[in-house]
Amino acid sequence: MPRKFFMRYLPLTPEDRADMLGVIGAESIDELFVDVPAVARRKDPVDLPFHAGELEVEREMLGLSRRNRSASEGPFFVGAGAYRHHVPASVDHIIQRSEFLTSYTPYQPEIAQGTLQVLFEFQTQVAALTGMEVANASLYDGSTATAEAVMMATRVTRRSKAVLSGGVHPHYVGTVETLAHAAGVATERLAPAIDAEDAVIAAIDADTACVVVQTPNVFGTATDVSKIAAAAQAAGALLVVVTTEAVSYGLLKSPGEMGADVVVAEGQSIGNGLSFGGPYVGLFACKEKYVRQAPGRLCGETVDAEGRRGFVLTLSTREQHIRRDKATSNICTNSGLCALAFSIHMSLLGEKGLRRLALVNHQKALKLRDALAAVPGVQVLTPRFFNEFAIKVPGVAAELVETLAANGVIAGVPFSRLDPAAGLDDVLLVAATETTPDSDIAFFAKALTKVLDQ
Amino acid sequence: MKFTKDHEWVEVAGDLATVGITAYAAEQLGDVVFVETPDVGKTVKQGEALAVVESVKAASDVYAPVSGEVVEANGELSDSPETVNALPETGGWFAKIKLSNPGELDALMDRDAYEAFLGTL
Amino acid sequence: MSMNTVGRPTRPEAPSQTGDVNDYVHPTLTGARGLLQDEALIFELNAWDKTGVDLPDAPPADDLGDLVRKDPIGLPGLSEPEAVRHYVRLSQKNHAIDLALYPLGSCTMKHNPRLNEKMARLPGFSDIHPLQPQSTVQGAIELMDRLAHWLKTLTGMPAVALSPKAGAHGELCGLLAIRAAHEANGQGHRKTVLAPTSAHGTNPATAAFCGYTVVEIAQTDDGRVDLADLEAKLGDHVAAIMVTNPNTCGLFERDVVEIARLTHAAGAYFYCDGANFNAIVGRVRPGDLGVDAMHINLHKTFSTPHGGGGPGAGPVVLSAALAPFAPTPWVVSHEHTFKLVEEAKGPAAQAFGRMSAFHGQMGMFVRAYAYMLSHGADGLRQVAEDAVLNANYIKARLGDLMSPAFPNGPCMHEALFDDAWLEGTGVTTLDFAKAMIDEGFHPMTMYFPLVVHGAMLIEPTETESKQELDRFVTALRALAGAAKGGDVDRFKGAPYHAPLKRLDETQAARKPRLRWKPVAAAPLAAE
Incomplete structure (x- = not known):
C-alpha cells in the first residue's frame, strides 16, 4: 500500500497512487524500481530532516539571511567585477511572470515567441552597447564568456596562444587558464599593472591567437585600445576586450569603436542584483564574419508559413546537441x-537614461576620489576611471577592510584577495555608483582617517 | 564520375579531380544552409575531412575521396549554399584537388555500383 | 408598461451571410487575435529620446577627454507603462509550466515553488557582494555549507564542488577533476573517454573540449550499456566513462555496479551524468553505485526555474579520490565559523583551477536549499516515487496506441516512444508534436535520444495531478486516433492555433539576421 503522504508541492493523493499502480499493473512502487541493484536500494529516507511548511522554511532562511550584512544596510564601496545598482521595480515584476520564469529554452518557436523576441532585442542592445555587429543570446557570466572568447580566437586563427594583460580581473584570468589549459591552449599573463594594457603588444608573436585586455580594467583604469587592436590585427591575432562594468558603455567609447574583434562583458550591472556572485549574465559580441565560430545560442529573424515575422534559434548546428564532439563549445544553456x-x-533606461546613469556613476566616483585623496596616508593610483579606482593604503589592505567593516563601512576589495601572489597587499579597490549617497562617502573618509590614525 | 560509401563524388579530368556530395546525400541532409570549403593550397589525404556542410538539422564533415592538393574551392557556395540542394552533382561542387595518387580512384565505385550500394541502405 | 428597447443583445448572433460563425474566419485587421497582441520590437516604437528611469543631472565627464563616447548608441527608452505592456504582451506568446503540462523529456519541467523566489529575494541573499569581507556574509557561506551537506548526503558522496553554473559546466568540472587526478597519479597518457551512443550531446562535446577522444559504447536491445562492448573498449588508454543514470532512454542501468567495477579495474573513473537524478533522489545514492563524479542540475531535480533557458546551476559531487582536485573556491567550517577557500594552496593545493569568477550560482543555491527544506528527506523520496509513477502511468495508458521503445519492464521518470506506430500515416514525430501545441500542451522531447527512430520522450514530473495526466492522455489518444485515421492535414499544417505557424528555419540559417537594423532614413538617437 502506498504510504499516506501529503505535501504541498505533490498533487497525487494516496488513492491516486493506488489507482495508478493498478493501471500500470504493479503491486507497489518498489516494483517500478526493480532495475536498481539490491545493494543500492534504500528502505528508509536518508539522514536529513523531514518535510516542512512554508512558515518553518521561511523562518530558517530568514535566520541565515540576517547573518549577512546587505549592501543597503550602510556605507558600501565594493566592486571588482560586480556592482550595486538600482534596479527598477518593474524589472523584477516582469521576470517573475510565469511565462518567462517557468518556460524552457525556446525549442518550439511557435509557442516561445515571447522569449525569442526578447532575445532578438537583447542581442541588438548588446551589439549597440559594445559597438559590434552581432551578439549572442548570452553566456553564463563575464568570466566564462572571456574563456569562450579565447577558445573562439583559437578556432578563427588556428593558433594556440592567448596573451592576457595585467589589467584583466584575476578571477577571469583563472577561469581562462583553467579552460584554455584543458583545451591545450597556452596562456601568457602579464604581471598585474594599473595602467599598462598596451604592454600586451610586445608579447604578440606568430602563435598568438588573441590578446585579452580589459577596460575599465580591474584597477578601474579606462584605456583607449585602438593601438592594441591595430597591432594585434597586423599580427593576425584578434583583440578580445573585456568589460566587467556594463554601465560604463554609457560614458566610454565602445570597444567596437576602438577596433575590437570580440567583446565580452559581465552584464550583471544592468537589471541584476549582486546575489553573492551569481547568477549573472555574460555578454558576447563579435564581428559578423566570426559568427559561425561563436559560442552559445543565437536568435535570428525569419518568417512563418504565412509570411509573418517571427524569431527562431538559429545556426544551432554549431552547438553541442547536433555537433556533439565537434561543437564550438559544450554550452547548453544561456542565462535567459x-x-x-x-x-x-x-x-527602461534607453540611451538617454544610460548616458545619464553613467555620468552619475562617474561623478560619484570623482567625489569618492576627492574624499579619499584627502585622507592622510592614502594615495589614489588609478589615473583615469569610470566608477572604480585603486588606492594605496598604509599597511595591509585586507586588515584595513576588516577593521572598517567593524566600524560599519564595507570599504572595498583588497587586491590581495583576488591575487595573493601579486605583492600588492597595500592596494584597495573601491567603487561608487548612483546608489552611493554623498553622506556615505563622507562617513567612509572619516572612518578611514580615524582607523589610520590609531 | 566515381563515388564513395560516404556519398562523395569525384570527377577526374587529367590530374584534376572535382569533388562534391551526391544527390542522395543532399536529399538526406535537407536544406543546406552553410558550406565551409577548404583553403586553397591545403593538402588532404584520402578519407580526411575536406569540408563541412551544414543543414538546419545537421553538420557533417565531407571527406576527401582522393588525396592531393586543393587548387580551387567553390566560392559561390558561401553566398548560395542552396546550390548544393539544387545541383548537387554539377554546380554544387566543393573543391578541385590536384591528384597525388590517381591509383586511389580504382577502389571507388562507379555509378551502377553506387546505386546498388544505395539500395542496401 | 415602460420598456427599455435600447439595451445590448444578450445572445450571440451569427454573421448574416453564412449563418455559421465558424465559416467566418478571417485575418484581423491589426494582426491581433483577441487577447493576443501583435507586438512591435522596442526599436520600432519611436522611443529614441525617452527614458523610463528618473535620474539626477550630472556634469559632463571632462576629465576623460577622448575616452568619452560621442556617437549615438541606438537604444530606445520606454516609460514604465510602455515597458510593462511590451513585456506582458510578449509573455503571452510563451508556453509555461504554470499554464499546462510541459513534458520535455530529460528537461524536468516541474512546478517552481514561489516560496523559493521569495527567499532568493531576501536582501541578506540578493543584496550581498561576493567579495565583501567574509565576516559580513557568514549566513551566506553557511547556506552553501548546508546545501553541500544535503547534496553529499543525498548522493552518498564525500565532497561537492558548488561553483559550476550549469549541467554542461558541471560535466567540464568533473572531467577536469578526473584529468587532474590521472595526471597526479602518472596516468596522463589516458586520452579516451567512453560514452554510450544514447548520451546527451554535451557529454561528447565536453570530453572533446578537454582534449579527449570520444569512443562510443554500444547499447543493448533493451536500452542499456552493452557490458561486453564496454569491457572490450576499456583499457590503459581510457581516462573515464560518461554514463547517464537513469539513462537518456528513461531506464535505470541495471548493471551499473558492474559497469563501475569494470571501469575501476581498468584504472578509469566513472563520470555519471546526473541530469536524471530526480528519478532516484532519496531512494538511491549514486555513491553506492560506484560513481566517482556526478553533476546535479539544481534546475531539474531541485526545481530552480528554467527561466526561458537559464540560469541553471550544476554542482558536482566527487569521490574521495577526486575530491582533492576540486576547483576553488570551496567552503570549510570550524566551530560555527565558515570560510571560503579561494586560493589554490594548503588544503586546496591540488585544485585544478577555477570554473568562473566568484563562488557559483548563489541565487540558485538559495532556491534549491529552500526546496530541500520544504520536501525533506521523506518528501524528496516521494518526489522520485511520484515522478516514476507518473511516467509509468503515461506509458501504460498510451502503450496500446503508440509504440513504447522499450516495452518490457518499467521506465523511470520518463516514457520513451518511437515512431513505428506512425508508419504509413504520413504523419511524422514533428507533425505530431506540432499538433500537440494546438491541443494546449507543450510537445515532448523529439528526436532524442538518437538511438531511437523518431523518438518521443515524455517526462511528466511529479508535480502533475492525476487529473492533468488524464487530460493529457485523453488529448494524445485523440490525436493518435486522428493520425491513424488519415486526418493528415490536422498534423501537416499544425500548429493552427499558436501565435505563429511553423517558422522557416532554413531562411533564418541561410541569411542570418541576428539583430534589428534601422531601415534607411529611420530616426536614430539625437545628438
Missing part, C-alpha cells in the same frame, strides 16, 4: 532570465 532582466532594464 538574467538576459531578460538586462534587456528590460536597458529598455
Whole structure:
C-alpha cells in the first residue's frame, strides 16, 4: 500500500497512487524500481530532516539571511567585477511572470515567441552597447564568456596562444587558464599593472591567437585600445576586450569603436542584483564574419508559413546537441532570465537614461576620489576611471577592510584577495555608483582617517 | 564520375579531380544552409575531412575521396549554399584537388555500383 | 408598461451571410487575435529620446577627454507603462509550466515553488557582494555549507564542488577533476573517454573540449550499456566513462555496479551524468553505485526555474579520490565559523583551477536549499516515487496506441516512444508534436535520444495531478486516433492555433539576421 503522504508541492493523493499502480499493473512502487541493484536500494529516507511548511522554511532562511550584512544596510564601496545598482521595480515584476520564469529554452518557436523576441532585442542592445555587429543570446557570466572568447580566437586563427594583460580581473584570468589549459591552449599573463594594457603588444608573436585586455580594467583604469587592436590585427591575432562594468558603455567609447574583434562583458550591472556572485549574465559580441565560430545560442529573424515575422534559434548546428564532439563549445544553456532582466532594464533606461546613469556613476566616483585623496596616508593610483579606482593604503589592505567593516563601512576589495601572489597587499579597490549617497562617502573618509590614525 | 560509401563524388579530368556530395546525400541532409570549403593550397589525404556542410538539422564533415592538393574551392557556395540542394552533382561542387595518387580512384565505385550500394541502405 | 428597447443583445448572433460563425474566419485587421497582441520590437516604437528611469543631472565627464563616447548608441527608452505592456504582451506568446503540462523529456519541467523566489529575494541573499569581507556574509557561506551537506548526503558522496553554473559546466568540472587526478597519479597518457551512443550531446562535446577522444559504447536491445562492448573498449588508454543514470532512454542501468567495477579495474573513473537524478533522489545514492563524479542540475531535480533557458546551476559531487582536485573556491567550517577557500594552496593545493569568477550560482543555491527544506528527506523520496509513477502511468495508458521503445519492464521518470506506430500515416514525430501545441500542451522531447527512430520522450514530473495526466492522455489518444485515421492535414499544417505557424528555419540559417537594423532614413538617437 502506498504510504499516506501529503505535501504541498505533490498533487497525487494516496488513492491516486493506488489507482495508478493498478493501471500500470504493479503491486507497489518498489516494483517500478526493480532495475536498481539490491545493494543500492534504500528502505528508509536518508539522514536529513523531514518535510516542512512554508512558515518553518521561511523562518530558517530568514535566520541565515540576517547573518549577512546587505549592501543597503550602510556605507558600501565594493566592486571588482560586480556592482550595486538600482534596479527598477518593474524589472523584477516582469521576470517573475510565469511565462518567462517557468518556460524552457525556446525549442518550439511557435509557442516561445515571447522569449525569442526578447532575445532578438537583447542581442541588438548588446551589439549597440559594445559597438559590434552581432551578439549572442548570452553566456553564463563575464568570466566564462572571456574563456569562450579565447577558445573562439583559437578556432578563427588556428593558433594556440592567448596573451592576457595585467589589467584583466584575476578571477577571469583563472577561469581562462583553467579552460584554455584543458583545451591545450597556452596562456601568457602579464604581471598585474594599473595602467599598462598596451604592454600586451610586445608579447604578440606568430602563435598568438588573441590578446585579452580589459577596460575599465580591474584597477578601474579606462584605456583607449585602438593601438592594441591595430597591432594585434597586423599580427593576425584578434583583440578580445573585456568589460566587467556594463554601465560604463554609457560614458566610454565602445570597444567596437576602438577596433575590437570580440567583446565580452559581465552584464550583471544592468537589471541584476549582486546575489553573492551569481547568477549573472555574460555578454558576447563579435564581428559578423566570426559568427559561425561563436559560442552559445543565437536568435535570428525569419518568417512563418504565412509570411509573418517571427524569431527562431538559429545556426544551432554549431552547438553541442547536433555537433556533439565537434561543437564550438559544450554550452547548453544561456542565462535567459538574467538576459531578460538586462534587456528590460536597458529598455527602461534607453540611451538617454544610460548616458545619464553613467555620468552619475562617474561623478560619484570623482567625489569618492576627492574624499579619499584627502585622507592622510592614502594615495589614489588609478589615473583615469569610470566608477572604480585603486588606492594605496598604509599597511595591509585586507586588515584595513576588516577593521572598517567593524566600524560599519564595507570599504572595498583588497587586491590581495583576488591575487595573493601579486605583492600588492597595500592596494584597495573601491567603487561608487548612483546608489552611493554623498553622506556615505563622507562617513567612509572619516572612518578611514580615524582607523589610520590609531 | 566515381563515388564513395560516404556519398562523395569525384570527377577526374587529367590530374584534376572535382569533388562534391551526391544527390542522395543532399536529399538526406535537407536544406543546406552553410558550406565551409577548404583553403586553397591545403593538402588532404584520402578519407580526411575536406569540408563541412551544414543543414538546419545537421553538420557533417565531407571527406576527401582522393588525396592531393586543393587548387580551387567553390566560392559561390558561401553566398548560395542552396546550390548544393539544387545541383548537387554539377554546380554544387566543393573543391578541385590536384591528384597525388590517381591509383586511389580504382577502389571507388562507379555509378551502377553506387546505386546498388544505395539500395542496401 | 415602460420598456427599455435600447439595451445590448444578450445572445450571440451569427454573421448574416453564412449563418455559421465558424465559416467566418478571417485575418484581423491589426494582426491581433483577441487577447493576443501583435507586438512591435522596442526599436520600432519611436522611443529614441525617452527614458523610463528618473535620474539626477550630472556634469559632463571632462576629465576623460577622448575616452568619452560621442556617437549615438541606438537604444530606445520606454516609460514604465510602455515597458510593462511590451513585456506582458510578449509573455503571452510563451508556453509555461504554470499554464499546462510541459513534458520535455530529460528537461524536468516541474512546478517552481514561489516560496523559493521569495527567499532568493531576501536582501541578506540578493543584496550581498561576493567579495565583501567574509565576516559580513557568514549566513551566506553557511547556506552553501548546508546545501553541500544535503547534496553529499543525498548522493552518498564525500565532497561537492558548488561553483559550476550549469549541467554542461558541471560535466567540464568533473572531467577536469578526473584529468587532474590521472595526471597526479602518472596516468596522463589516458586520452579516451567512453560514452554510450544514447548520451546527451554535451557529454561528447565536453570530453572533446578537454582534449579527449570520444569512443562510443554500444547499447543493448533493451536500452542499456552493452557490458561486453564496454569491457572490450576499456583499457590503459581510457581516462573515464560518461554514463547517464537513469539513462537518456528513461531506464535505470541495471548493471551499473558492474559497469563501475569494470571501469575501476581498468584504472578509469566513472563520470555519471546526473541530469536524471530526480528519478532516484532519496531512494538511491549514486555513491553506492560506484560513481566517482556526478553533476546535479539544481534546475531539474531541485526545481530552480528554467527561466526561458537559464540560469541553471550544476554542482558536482566527487569521490574521495577526486575530491582533492576540486576547483576553488570551496567552503570549510570550524566551530560555527565558515570560510571560503579561494586560493589554490594548503588544503586546496591540488585544485585544478577555477570554473568562473566568484563562488557559483548563489541565487540558485538559495532556491534549491529552500526546496530541500520544504520536501525533506521523506518528501524528496516521494518526489522520485511520484515522478516514476507518473511516467509509468503515461506509458501504460498510451502503450496500446503508440509504440513504447522499450516495452518490457518499467521506465523511470520518463516514457520513451518511437515512431513505428506512425508508419504509413504520413504523419511524422514533428507533425505530431506540432499538433500537440494546438491541443494546449507543450510537445515532448523529439528526436532524442538518437538511438531511437523518431523518438518521443515524455517526462511528466511529479508535480502533475492525476487529473492533468488524464487530460493529457485523453488529448494524445485523440490525436493518435486522428493520425491513424488519415486526418493528415490536422498534423501537416499544425500548429493552427499558436501565435505563429511553423517558422522557416532554413531562411533564418541561410541569411542570418541576428539583430534589428534601422531601415534607411529611420530616426536614430539625437545628438
